[in-house]
Amino acid sequence: MKYRPLGELQVSELSFGTWAIGGAWGRVDERDALDGLAAAIDAGVNFFDTADVYGDGRSEELLAKATKGREHEIYIATKFCRAGNIHDPATYSEPSVRRFLEGSLRRLRRDVVDLYQIHCPPTAILRDGAVFEVLDKLQAEGKIRYYGVSVETVEEGLLCLQVPGVRALQVIFNIFRQKPAEELLPRAKAQGVGILARLPLASGLLTGKFKPDHRFDPDDHRSFNENGEQFNVGETFAGLGFAKGVELAERLRWIGEGRGNMTRAALRFILDHDEVTCAIPGFKNRQQVQDNLAALDVRPFSPEERARLRRFYEDEVLPHIRGAY
Numbered sequence: 001m002k003y004r005p006l007g008e009l010q011v012s013e014l015s016f017g018t019w020a021i022g023g024a025w026g027r028v029d030e031r032d033a034l035d036g037l038a039a040a041i042d043a044g045v046n047f048f049d050t051a052d053v054y055g056d057g058r059s060e061e062l063l064a065k066a067t068k069g070r071e072h073e074i075y076i077a078t079k080f081c082r083a084g085n086i087h088d089p090a091t092y093s094e095p096s097v098r099r100f101l102e103g104s105l106r107r108l109r110r111d112v113v114d115l116y117q118i119h120c121p122p123t124a125i126l127r128d129g130a131v132f133e134v135l136d137k138l139q140a141e142g143k144i145r146y147y148g149v150s151v152e153t154v155e156e157g158l159l160c161l162q163v164p165g166v167r168a169l170q171v172i173f174n175i176f177r178q179k180p181a182e183e184l185l186p187r188a189k190a191q192g193v194g195i196l197a198r199l200p201l202a203s204g205l206l207t208g209k210f211k212p213d214h215r216f217d218p219d220d221h222r223s224f225n226e227n228g229e230q231f232n233v234g235e236t237f238a239g240l241g242f243a244k245g246v247e248l249a250e251r252l253r254w255i256g257e258g259r260g261n262m263t264r265a266a267l268r269f270i271l272d273h274d275e276v277t278c279a280i281p282g283f284k285n286r287q288q289v290q291d292n293l294a295a296l297d298v299r300p301f302s303p304e305e306r307a308r309l310r311r312f313y314e315d316e317v318l319p320h321i322r323g324a325y
Contacts, residue, residue, distance in 0.1 A: 001044030001296065004277050006194040007146045007167050009075055009114065011047035013271055013278050014296055016040050016289070017198060020282035021062060022054030027219065030062070032285040037066035039286045041074065043293050049170070049196060049280045051079035051119055052104050060107035068109070077115035077168075077196070078104045079150055086121055092131035101143060115168055116144040120152050120232065123159070132163050139165070148194070152232050153324045157184045161191055168194035173276070175252065175269055176202045176238040176245070178313045179325060185275035194277035197270045201263060201281055202238040205245040208253060208262035212246050233323035244320050251316070255309075259298040267295035269309065 003010040021033035037048075048067075050059040060078060067074040080100035084091035104113060116138070118131060125131060126149070135147040148168030151157045157180070160166045169188055173180045174197070188195050201207055203222055216223035225236045237245045255265035270279040283289045301309070 003046075006047075006075075006115070006277050009047075009145075011075060011278055012045045013276075014267065014293060015045055015047035015049065015196075015278040015280050016292075017280040017282045018048055018050040018059035018063065019054050020284050022050070022059030023056070023219070027217070028284045033062050034066055035286045036283050036289045037062065039289045040283075040293070041066065041070070043289075045293075046073060047075045047077070047278060049077045049079075049198070051082070052100060052107075053079075053082045053119070057103070057107045060104055064107060064109040071110055075114040076108060076110070077117060077148075077170075078108070078113055079117040079119035080104070081121055082119045086119075086125075089125070089128065089130070092118075092121070092125055092134065094134045094137065097131070097134045097138070101138060105143070112143060112145055114145045116147045117168070117170060118147075118149045120150050123153075123156055126156055126159050129163065132165055136165050148196075150196075150198070152234060154179055154182075154184045158187065161187055161193060166193060168196060168277070170196040170198050170280075172199045172234055172238065173197040173270060173273075174200045174202050174238060175206060175255075175266055175309055175313065176240060176248070176317050177234075177321070177325070178310065181273060181275075185273060189275040195275055197276050197279045199235065199238065200270050200279045201266055202240070202245065202249075203236055205237055205240070205249045206252070206262055206266035208249055208256065210242075210246050210249070212243050214242075214246075228323055234321075234325060239321040239323045239325065240317070241320070241322075248317055248320075252312070255301075255305075260294055261291070263291055264295040264298050267292060268298050269301055269306075271295065272300050272306070 002013050004013050021028045146167040149160045150170035171180050256262040259265040281292045
């Protein structure tokens with residue numbers, strides 16, 4: 001495992017998100033979730049991303065169990081605001097944020113959150129900026145080590161880079177969503193701001209395992225948010241319709257040649273960007289964790305291959321992406 005800087009921390013370049021084991025990705029048995037977390041930790045993963053709304057706190061509770069006794073060596077990032085009305089400024093007031101934070105700390109069984117992130121708030125909230133003053137106060141009190149923002153658009157990311165206290169941005173970045181590489185990633189690196197690349201496999205499209213007739217479980221968000229019915233459409237299949245995403249993924253089969261499979265290749269693509277602090281794929285079991293970790297050992301993409309992927313994105317993918325980007 002290699003590690004990259006996040007503030008004064010050194011975090012595993014391949015870390016894991018815990019949305020899938022919390023909920024809204026189909027049912028996941030607790031034993032499978034804890035076994036997957038254990039496999040990641042045993043392999044040197046020391047950083048996990050979660051949120052208070054993942055399974056209504058289930059992901060945070062699972063992380064508490066998995067990291068018990070290792071709180072000082074396993075870092076956790078969690079998020080807040082989506083348990084409230086994200087458009088109401090009161091959601092970002094000091095009393096409200098304190099309630100969110102205390103709830104997360106209780107479920108995580110920790111005294112401090114290593115990275116506390118605003119969870120995809122509206123642009124207007126970021127422009128107002130009052131929430132950052134609240135986070136500065138909580139940081140000064142030692143309740144949070146660093147804070148950051150999970151953003152939906154490059155514009156929001158650039159806006160956050162104007163806030164001195166922001167130490168990390170979480171962005172959707174993968175072969176199907178390359179826009180952040182144009183300006184946001186270089187700017188963040190120049191300012192020493194970490195980048196967490198979420199949805200690195202485009203909701204599973206970049207694993208290459210889906211066929212056009214695949215049906216997702218009713219409690220899997222991929223069955224009810226394909227067109228942004230519940231939240232930003234970009235959070236599901238990178239903003240592509242499922243059928244179009246499957247078609248485009250099929251044309252990327254070549255990336256897996258000599259790299260084991262498409263999953264490992266898609267993660268390798270992200271890790272090849274040194275502006276990225278870590279990729280945070282999700283998982284449901286030990287096998288998926290181990291397959292993702294195998295990306296660490298596959299060969300990087302050559303400049304010619306990266307140029308080919310860039311052309312593919314611009315010519316074939318970009319015209320079909322929907323939603324704020």
